Amino acid sequence: MLRIFGLLTIICTMLATVAPGRADAPVTIFAAASLRGALDAALEGAGADVRVSYGGSGTMARQIAQGAPADVVILANVAWMDWLQEQDLVDAGSRRDLLGNRLVLVGPKGAAPLDRVDAAALTGRLAGGRLAVGHTEAVPAGIYAREWMQAAGLWQALRPQLAESENVRAALALVSRGEAPLGVVYASDAQADPGVVVLAEIDARLHAPIVYPAALIAGRDGEAARGVLSHLQRDAARQAFERHGFVVLGDDR
CATH class of the missing domain: 3.40.190.10 (Periplasmic binding protein-like II)
Incomplete structure (x- = not known):
């Protein structure tokens, strides 16, 4: 009985240790290559460990469809985001038209x-x-x-x-x-x-309007990821995007 109690104590301790680790896991963003530099600046002060993978929007979307472990996606084309949404790969309620360009x-x-x-x-x-x-x-x-x-x-x-x-x-x-x-x-x-x-x-x-939609990945929409996406819609982040030549869309500051 003592051995069983000891084993349960060890398991509970391990679970207590693992749970905070998941909460503190980095937020991974898959982003259009044209956001490099601007997004890095906009993420300053996000209050989370954020890692960004840059590439072509089509490449990013296909990698997500293949199961790549992203938490947030920001693309440079509405059609690719629509494609992800049609497959229920993004949280439709979190989707925002974040930026524009020329x-x-x-x-x-x-x-x-x-x-x-x-x-x-x-x-x-x-x-x-x-x-x-x-x-x-x-x-x-x-x-x-x-x-x-x-x-x-x-x-x-x-x-x-x-x-x-x-x-x-x-x-x-x-x-x-x-x-x-x-x-x-x-x-x-x-x-x-x-x-x-x-x-x-x-x-x-x-040409069609240039819009950068952003969304949380379905099933990976934890508190930290939501916080990062919310941060990108605040004044400090918007000002960083504007300094880098982007047009800020929306009015929910």
Whole structure:
């Protein structure tokens, strides 16, 4: 009997030790690559141990669908979040349209201004080089760029000269390193990289609205994760996003 009592005491002690460890586990965020830097700044003062994994929105969404252990997801495209929600992989009640952005056309630092943005001017500036974009079928920035090119009548002329990347930061790097004479990226990306210069702002009427939805992952919506998502909607976090070139959406401060 004493042995049984001793064993029960050990088990209870182990359970008491494990329970706080789960409460203190880090909150993992899967986030669109274009949020790098801005999200890090916005998370300051979140009051939790937060770890962020950055990548293309499509890649992040597919990894979550395959069971990757994320607690919060922030994507750069509504369609990918809709896809997750349709599979009941996110807590629909926690979903928020957190941020907005703009598309810009960039060149390497020191590039001459563009007099106009049409097929002749752009192909002339490319001079056989490539226009860096996110993948036009899967990466949100690339999808928006394709919509713009199609609406502006540029798609047929520019499609053969595209350099499609796995995420928008990879496209930005091609321009910053001088490997591509032009690129289409978010305004926040251009602001973050001193190696590029904005040559033109792209008419937002020529592509779908750029929205960054955020949500808790279904079944992983603990108190710490909820606290982090709430923190990202407070004034200090919003101001950090704005400093990094994002547009803050919503009014629930």
